Amino acid sequence: MTASCTRLAARSPTPGLLEAVADKLLSGRGIWPAVPAIIALTVVAVIPFIILLSLGFSQIEMERGTIVSQSFTLDYLINALSDPLYWTTFQRSMTLALTTTVLCLVLGYPVAYLYLIGGRWTRRAILILTIAPLLTSGIVRTYAWLVILGGRGVVNTALMQMGLIDRPLRIVNTHVAVLIGMVQIHLPVMILPLIALMARQDRRLEEASYNLGASRLGTLWHVILPMSAPAIGTGTALVFTLSYTTFVVPQLLGGGNYLNAATMIYEQVVYSLEWSKGSVSALILMASCLVVLTLIAMATSRITRWTKGRDA
Amino acid sequence: MMQVPVAKAEQATSAAVLRIAAVSKRFGSMTVLQDCSLSVAEGEIVTLLGPSGCGKTTLLRCIAGFWNPEEGAILIDGQDTVQTPVNRRPVGVVFQSYALFPHLTVAENIGYGLRMRGLPKTEIAARVAAALETVSLSGLGGRYPAQLSGGQQQRVAIARVLVLEPRVLLLDEPFNALDAKLRGAMQVDLRQLIKRLGMTAIFVTHDQEEALTMSDRIAVMRAGRIEQVAPPEEIFDRPATAYVADFIGSSNFWQAEAQAGRVILPDGQDLSTSLTGPVRVMSRPHNLSLQPGALGPWQGRLLFQRSVGALVEYHVTTDSGDMRVMAMRRPAARQPVEGDTVTLGVIDPGLCAVYEP
Ligand SMILES: Nc1ncnc2c1ncn2[C@@H]1O[C@H](COP(=O)(O)OP(=O)(O)O)[C@@H](O)[C@H]1O
Ligand SMILES: [Mg+2]
Numbered sequence: 001m002t003a004s005c006t007r008l009a010a011r012s013p014t015p016g017l018l019e020a021v022a023d024k025l026l027s028g029r030g031i032w033p034a035v036p037a038i039i040a041l042t043v044v045a046v047i048p049f050i051i052l053l054s055l056g057f058s059q060i061e062m063e064r065g066t067i068v069s070q071s072f073t074l075d076y077l078i079n080a081l082s083d084p085l086y087w088t089t090f091q092r093s094m095t096l097a098l099t100t101t102v103l104c105l106v107l108g109y110p111v112a113y114l115y116l117i118g119g120r121w122t123r124r125a126i127l128i129l130t131i132a133p134l135l136t137s138g139i140v141r142t143y144a145w146l147v148i149l150g151g152r153g154v155v156n157t158a159l160m161q162m163g164l165i166d167r168p169l170r171i172v173n174t175h176v177a178v179l180i181g182m183v184q185i186h187l188p189v190m191i192l193p194l195i196a197l198m199a200r201q202d203r204r205l206e207e208a209s210y211n212l213g214a215s216r217l218g219t220l221w222h223v224i225l226p227m228s229a230p231a232i233g234t235g236t237a238l239v240f241t242l243s244y245t246t247f248v249v250p251q252l253l254g255g256g257n258y259l260n261a262a263t264m265i266y267e268q269v270v271y272s273l274e275w276s277k278g279s280v281s282a283l284i285l286m287a288s289c290l291v292v293l294t295l296i297a298m299a300t301s302r303i304t305r306w307t308k309g310r311d312a
Numbered sequence: 313m314m315q316v317p318v319a320k321a322e323q324a325t326s327a328a329v330l331r332i333a334a335v336s337k338r339f340g341s342m343t344v345l346q347d348c349s350l351s352v353a354e355g356e357i358v359t360l361l362g363p364s365g366c367g368k369t370t371l372l373r374c375i376a377g378f379w380n381p382e383e384g385a386i387l388i389d390g391q392d393t394v395q396t397p398v399n400r401r402p403v404g405v406v407f408q409s410y411a412l413f414p415h416l417t418v419a420e421n422i423g424y425g426l427r428m429r430g431l432p433k434t435e436i437a438a439r440v441a442a443a444l445e446t447v448s449l450s451g452l453g454g455r456y457p458a459q460l461s462g463g464q465q466q467r468v469a470i471a472r473v474l475v476l477e478p479r480v481l482l483l484d485e486p487f488n489a490l491d492a493k494l495r496g497a498m499q500v501d502l503r504q505l506i507k508r509l510g511m512t513a514i515f516v517t518h519d520q521e522e523a524l525t526m527s528d529r530i531a532v533m534r535a536g537r538i539e540q541v542a543p544p545e546e547i548f549d550r551p552a553t554a555y556v557a558d559f560i561g562s563s564n565f566w567q568a569e570a571q572a573g574r575v576i577l578p579d580g581q582d583l584s585t586s587l588t589g590p591v592r593v594m595s596r597p598h599n600l601s602l603q604p605g606a607l608g609p610w611q612g613r614l615l616f617q618r619s620v621g622a623l624v625e626y627h628v629t630t631d632s633g634d635m636r637v638m639a640m641r642r643p644a645a646r647q648p649v650e651g652d653t654v655t656l657g658v659i660d661p662g663l664c665a666v667y668e669p
Contacts, residue, residue, distance in 0.1 A: 204411040207378055210398040211405045212425035212476065222424070226415045306415040306456050 056279030076280040086264075086281070090288060093261040097244035100182040104190040104239045105232065107183065112194035112231075116201060116224065123199075130191045138185050142252045145181045146172060149253075173255030181249040186242055190235040197231035226303065233300030237293055244289050261285045328387075329354050329512045330375065330480050335384035337370055337536075344370045345381065346536045352480070352512055357503065358541075359515045361523040362533030363559075368516045369408070371533075372482050375514065377401045388479055399428075404473025406483040410465050412457040418468050419444070419453035425476045443471040447505070462490045463498060470502075474509065481506065481513040487522060499525045520560050524548075532556045548596075554667040557594045564600065566632035567669065568593050575666055578610040578632045579657040585666040594665045598638040600656055602626055604648040607655040614652050628654055 024032050031038070056076055061069040080086050115126045133141060148154045149171040156168040171177050201224070209219040247262035254263070261281065269278035328351040337345040345367045352358045360368045373379045375386055377398040386393050393401060412421050419440050426436045444450045447467040457465055466486055473481060486502070487495045503526050506513050515526050523530050524544045531541040532555075540552035551557035554565065568575050570591045575583045577593065585591065612630030619625075619641065626637040635656060641647070648654055658664060 202411065204407055204409075205413060207398075208405070208407060208411040208413070209424070209428075210378075211376055211401075211403070212428060212472065213399045214424075214428040215399060218428055222428075223413060223415075304415075306458075 052279045052282055055275050056283055058276075060276075076276045077283075080277070080280045080284060086284070089259050089264050090261055090284065092259065093244055093285075094288070094292075096178065096182065096250075096260060097240050099179060100186055100243040101190075101236055101240045103179070103183045104187050105236060108187055108190035108194060108235065109228075109232075111191050112198050112228070113220065113224065115195045116198040126191075126195065130188045130195065133184075134188050138248050139252070141185060142181055142249050145177070145184070145253055149177050149180070172253060173257065175258075177253040178250050178258055181253045182243050182246065185246075185249055186239045189238045189242060193231040193234040193238070194228060197228050201227065229300060229303040230307065233296055233304075237296045240292055240296065241289060244292070245285060327354050328352060329356075329389060330514070331385075331387040331390075332371070332375070333385045333387065335371070335374060335381040335386065337367075337374055337379065337381045344536050345374070348384070348533075348536075348538050350531055350538060350541060352514060354512055355507075355510045356528045357506055357513045357515055357526060359517060359523040359527035359530045360533055361517060361520060361530050361559075364518050366533045367536040368518075368533060369484055372405070372484055372514065372516055375480065376403050376405050376482055402479040404476060404478035404481050406466075406469045406473060406481070406486050408484045408486075409489050410457075410469040410486075412465060412468055412472070414457055416456075417453065418449065418455050418457065418460070421457065421468055422453075422471045422475055424472065429476075439475050443475045446474065446509070447471045463494055466490065466498070470505070474511075479512065481511045483513060483515045485516055485518070487517070487519075495522070496525075502526070523560075530560075532559060534559075549663060551594070551665060554592055554594065557665060557667075562597055562636060563594050564597060564633075564635045565592050565594050566635075567591075568666075570666065577658050577661060577664065578630065580609050581658055581661050583661045583664055583666065587666055587668060590669045592667045592669050594667065595658060596638075596663065597625070597636040598623075599659050599663045600635060600637040600639075601659050602628070602637045602639050602648075603655045603657070604646060604652060605655065606653050608657060610656045611653055612656060614648050614650050614654050616650060617648075626654070628656060630656065 025035060026033070057072055057074065059069075059071045059073040059075070060067055111126060111130070115123055118126065146153070150156070151168040151170075151172070153171075155171065156165075159165045159169065160167075205223055205227070206219050209223045214222065245262055246260075247266060250258045250260045250263050251266070254260075259267075262285070265278050265281045265285070268274045268281060330350075330352040332348055332350040335345055335348045336343065348367075348371060350358065360371060362368055370379070374381050377393065377396060380394060388402060413424065416424065422443050423436045423440045426439060431439075440453065441450070444453055447470060449464060449467055449471065452460065452464065457468065460468065466489070469486070470483075483502075487498065490498065499522055515523075517523050517526070527544055529541055529543050530547050532539045532547065534555050540547060540556050542550075542552075547556060548561055551560065551563075557563045558565075566578065568577075568591055570585050570587045570589060573584055573586070573588075575585050575591060575593060577583060583593070610630060610632070612628040612635065614626060615629055615634070616627040617624055620638070622641060623638050624641050624647075626639070628635045628637060637656065
């Protein structure tokens with residue numbers, strides 16, 4: 001125990017409950033410092049998850065608003081897995097999420113590279129431009145895309161003014177609109193971990209690489225890229241999770257007829273009031289998301305072997 | 313340690329591998345290097361010695377090509393390098409904290425430059441193995457840099473540039489990251505390694521002991537200028553400026569008056585000089601003698617004495633200022649005590665130096 005805590009105890013000979021708890025929490029030993037987070041997570045995540053599980057795997061008989069019997073069943077899961085609509089919907093979600101993730105990486109990495117090689121002002125500008133969109137909600141930004149891409153939106157008006165098209169292109173309510181929205185919304189989430197890593201990157205490694213005869217491209221490929229693997233892993237995992245489970249963008253830019261996993265769950269729960277179906281869908285969504293996250297984590301840890309065994 | 317032929321200094325210009333000609337480098341309005349000139353001969357180790365911030369790293373970075381000087385030229389084997397980008401200069405840099413690639417193994421680090429040159433895998437493997445052998449790291453090729461000690465990391469950094477057989481090796485304070493205890497032995501090892509390979513090297517340090525151990529010649533730098541370039545003994549015995557005398561070894565300074573090409577020393581001897589008017593005279597502590605009692609013109613009071621092995625260091629206050637004397641210990645009966653009056657003398661006036669005030 002630290003000296004300051006000992007002094008604290010000495011001042012009040014009978015430590016109160018609050019002090020005893022605070023002392024435990026701040027001791028830095030075991031899981032104590034994580035206790036508040038664990039309590040919060042239990043309330044907002046674990047308990048709802050258990051409810052979700054129980055809804056998805058139990059047959060509930062109700063009579064006039066009260067539960068009369070409850071029994072375990074795999075029916076909902078089996079029904080879901082044998083329904084082709086589920087497969088196409090989840091496949092659409094997966095494709096959209098993977099495409100979004102790859103596009104975010106392809107568009108985001110050059111920004112991070114620019115941040116790495118840029119001077120003070122370039123770095124500041126990139127940081128501001130990356131964080132600024134996060135200050136407005138995703139819903140607002142998605143609506144902005146409606147204005148830009150809509151029938152009388154900026155894009156169509158401009159194209160018609162230039163005489164390139166006669167009547168407005170249908171962009172909203174298409175895959176393309178959803179993808180554009182997804183990439184724009186999630187790009188900062190990819191860029192932030194990358195530039196956080198770039199800010200810490202030792203610039204002398206690049207100089208060493210040039211001195212050893214490497215070109216700029218060679219240095220990017222053999223030094224900068226492998227060293228940013230941990231951040232690529234983080235960014236990829238975050239963007240994938242968010243875009244695989246997103247609801248707002250497909251709902252708004254897909255015009256209500258773009259069905260992905262989240263919009264399907266929404267419809268099952270809100271419109272058809274099939275809570276058990278919705279629960280099973282949510283569980284499938286979660287499980288498939290975890291599979292991809294595990295793959296990302298495994299790939300990242302393979303590439304970043306060098307960060308382990310530091311003290312071996 | 314310092315068994316270097318003095319003649320090396322004169323050879324430098326004839327067969328210079330590296331020639332730095334009147335180089336100046338500015339950052340905005342700040343001049344960091346001013347009119348620096350230096351030639352380094354084949355197989356020679358020249359040290360840039362100076363306090364932190366005097367521009368040593370800047371000069372090294374100009375040679376490596378990370379920066380180009382605003383004025384002057386840097387020639388390697390007679391070729392101006394101004395147009396040569398960093399990755400084509402035949403210069404190998406050992407960075408201040410080594411800058412090893414943390415994500416590559418020791419062998420991959422050493423093979424990096426060969427790989428960038430597109431050499432076949434088998435040849436890379438053979439040359440890496442040979443380089444590991446050269447720096448006595450055989451068997452550690454599979455480790456990551458973070459798994460090595462500081463001294464081993466330094467050797468990897470050296471091996472990494474040695475495999476490329478650069479014309480010039482640049483080492484920026486390579487011992488800074490190491491324990492003081494290890495340094496002495498490693499300095500000797502490094503010098504022998506560079507000599508064995510016949511490499512031409514520029515070594516940077518702010519530590520005079522290190523400079524004396526490592527160098528064939530030392531270039532003493534001060535605020536962006538090179539004050540003197542000479543072999544260690546000459547720097548020590550005949551420092552060109554008061555700054556060099558002060559920076560290397562310990563020294564005594566006093567004011568005097570030069571007349572008709574001569575300076576009278578406080579003990580009555582005299583010394584020839586090209587200066588006239590007020591001057592500063594410098595003598596090393598071991599070029600002064602000390603006698604107990606009032607025996608001559610240069611008298612003072614002994615402030616403090618301490619034994620340094622077989623020698624005694626005396627601090628004496630005199631009319632010319634406070635002096636430090638290094639002399640052999642005398643028999644106990646003839647040893648002065650603190651507060652005694654003592655007489656100082658200059659042993660060899662030829663080893664005194666005269667500077668502008
Ligand atoms: N990139 C830079 N921009 C501006 N000033 C610099 C830069 N690099 C070094 N300097 C300045 O140049 C001077 C010499 O620095 P440096 O060559 O690193 O000294 P040394 O290696 O001898 O300690 C210092 O005053 C330093 O502040
Ligand atoms: Mg330096």
